[in-house]
Amino acid sequence: MSEEGYDHTAVERRWQEAWAEADAYRTPDDAEDPTYVLGMFPYPSGKLHMGHVRNYTITDAYARYRRMQGEDVLHPMGWDSFGLPAENAAKERDSNPRDWTMDCIDTMRGQMESMGFGYDWDREVTTCEPEYYQWNQWLFEQFYDEDLVERRAAEVNWCPDCETVLADEQVEGEDEHCWRCGTIVEQRELDQWTLGITEYADELLSAIDDLEGWPDSVREMQRNWIGRQEGSRVEFSVEDHGPVEAFTTRLDTIHGATFFALAPDHPISEELAAEDDDVAHFVEEVADPDGDEPNGVETGLTATNPATGEEVPVFVADFVLSDVGTGALMGVPGHDERDHAFAERMGVDIVPVVAPELEGDEDPEAPDVSEGAYTEDGVLVNSGAYDGLSSAAAREELTADIDSAEFHTQYRLRDWLISRQRYWGTPIPVIHCDDCGPVLVPEEDLPVELPEFINTTGNPLDAATEWKHISCPECGADAVRETDTMDTFVDSSWYFLRYVSPDLADAPFDVERANDWMPVDQYVGGLEHAVMHLLYARFVTKAIADMDLLEHREPFTNLLGQGMVQLDGEKMSKSKGNTVSPQRIVDDYGADTARLFMMQAARPDTAFDWSEEGVKSTHRFLGRLAETVRSFAGSDAVVGTDPGDGAEADAADATAAYVRSEVDAAVAIATENFDDLGFDLATREAQQLVGTLRSYREYVDAVHAPTFRRGLETAIKLLAPVAPHLTEELYAELTGEDAGLLVDAEWPTAAVDIDEAEKRRQLVENTREDVRTIVDVAGIDEPERIDVVVAPEWKHRALSIAIDSDAPNLVGELMQNPDIQRHGSAAADYAKDLQAEREALRPTLSPDAEREALEAAAWLVEREFEAPVRVLPAEEANDDAASKAEPGRPAIDIAE
């Protein structure tokens, strides 16, 4: 008989409408500390892809689960809708970015609805609307007032394809390519706006330790990115040029500093290049900062080593980077591999000044550094008065003793460059006046709205002359607007706050409500944002907190980085042409199938392969589920069914008792897994329960209706977060009109704990396997009767005494117990067994629970071997069998 399946299109549409009608996902403003579940909002590129579907299925399933647990839930969605693709698309189509973006948003919102994602659309946030981006401008001005905004001339990353600058975080890989388009970036010198994220470097770093709900990988990447290093600044006096500052983490090695090196673009190098052809030639022709070889040129100058007073040669070298430290360094070839290589090439002295620490009183001996540097900490030698000090102590003392030296902590993190030479972004609210310089647009004049799009080769804002020319707010003179817009990561650095009060007209967010609702409890998204978005959001949250606008200093309590959806082990991508269209899957199999397949395929944070076979199998499962519910709901059995758990209805029905215990087990296990986002295991459990119910239905003439009904209702509820449409439909068919919507229904509770449930399953499974093994190994063709004999009570007692006992002689202790002792040699034998395995003993089910579990499962054995099964207490069985039975391992006797 074939499964007829179900009409997924009709079912899904029906319930999407019903949910909308009921406003099922609305989070009222007076909700108290709702569970805040958030997926990273998408860039509206036009169509949902599988990555989106996975991301948003995870948040939706979790949000639905929490809601069924009785929690208020905040689960909003919005659009990260500024950005270059819209501008490019507009140019290609001779349209404008706004219309194109809005079309994309409409399409994607429709697709999200058809996936059944339950968002509170009243809280939708769209960053390209002035109602949103005015607050980017407002925040920019607050940051300005807090001295967190700077305009500075700097060497910046320029993407020639995007025709704009990029922040350091947006340049990726060894080849330094643009994060968005992959083009190799160039350097340009420009006046640009930056936000002072470095002010927060220390806190951004140290607070990572407390982000226990974040993946280690992300925490580590952020630590690396911030790149805190403790060391000392020290000045070397360069002949004719005065003191030059260098940074070092190894001031203890300063007595071995035998040269001094400057970056090719260090101011002194540039001065020297102007008058020295060799230096100029090196800087312009030879220097190769990306090469493996440390190249350099002798300047002929010397510098004074402040520790030794000696004159050491000064080089311009390409391995010295102007944006690391001070762009100048002291070279210690004895204790740094790269300095060593350079010194060998240039013929500079190599002097060991740190020796390995030795045991006992032996005098430390300078290491041989002729072939390679000794880079470990140790004990100082060749360092005059500092000889014998440990490296750590020497760093302290030298920093104190050398006049120009001071402790300094250095970061790799740079300020966040937010200027972009693009149209489709938030205008930076600044006016440039020849007399007054850059002036903020007065708060009452915000927002600075984007002018009409002009299709031009440069920045359209430059071409918008009418918009651009304005009078200075301070002196009234003719002035021009800033034509750079903000990095779109500014938009996403605080959008999670806007959802709290999306329509608020006089502030970016409602402070009191944000204090109650934030932080986001569960954030889900791709880890390509591990540094960029997630670091900016943390920074902005902290800065806002310091403006007394928020009591929270971290935005996201728990972070899940969802894994990729792959095809044949490869990432799906348009360029590879190996994408699977979510739309097609929804058309062919329905949203529930797509969602359930994805959630059961793997844990949400691991990559998995898309499999059409798997999708089909999931679809067939949903068909079986529908058939099972419908044939029951449409039968006479359901009439007059008490919706209680039915446990008391017919205690003698062992098969029904088995089903009930499996229902409890499924609830206990699925609930625990939902709690920690283990959707694969949770849905598996629910699917297994459906299988159990179907086996039960097939085996008995008539199911015990209350039990069966509870089983179905449980399966429906356990699957509801992942496959909401079909379960809603079946819930209505099973419970009738009055029960209300499944989205609002209560999560089921289990009568057993996981430990108990697993012990039962283990016992049943082991016993069934033992029967199979015996039948197989003994070559029994058609068993006549199968007896399962439960261990006598006294053995259970002996076992539990043995587990608790720490007596040296266990046999002796057990035999002192009269209840055990009176079983004579059988007791002695068992006691010896227990003694032998003493350390490995583990608690089993109680004798009653064990017998009950076996009786309940007897039908499985009867069905499989087509022979009657008796579960007997030891007293009723023959002595031979009874003597073999042990707690957790019943004796089995099969008659042929």
Add this chain to the structure above:
RNA sequence: GCGAGGGUAGCCAAGCCUGGAAACGGCGGCGGACUCAAGAUCCGCUCCUGUAGAGGUCCAAGGGUUCAAAUCCCUUCCCUCGCACCA
């Protein structure tokens, strides 16, 4: 080079934090029930040996801790990701 995360049966993938049963589930393969047949569904098997539930070998490789290790510790190899002439 530094750092993080991994390597589990033919394949995918749980378990590892909190040590205790050849190790969940799916796919593929094999056998059986149902069927004229196919599909679907259902019941088993799928490391080796074994005529009563046993024995052996096993979770990248090697070593260690422990009564007991896929699980804890160390070393090595391989994979993935991030950072990197970082002073």
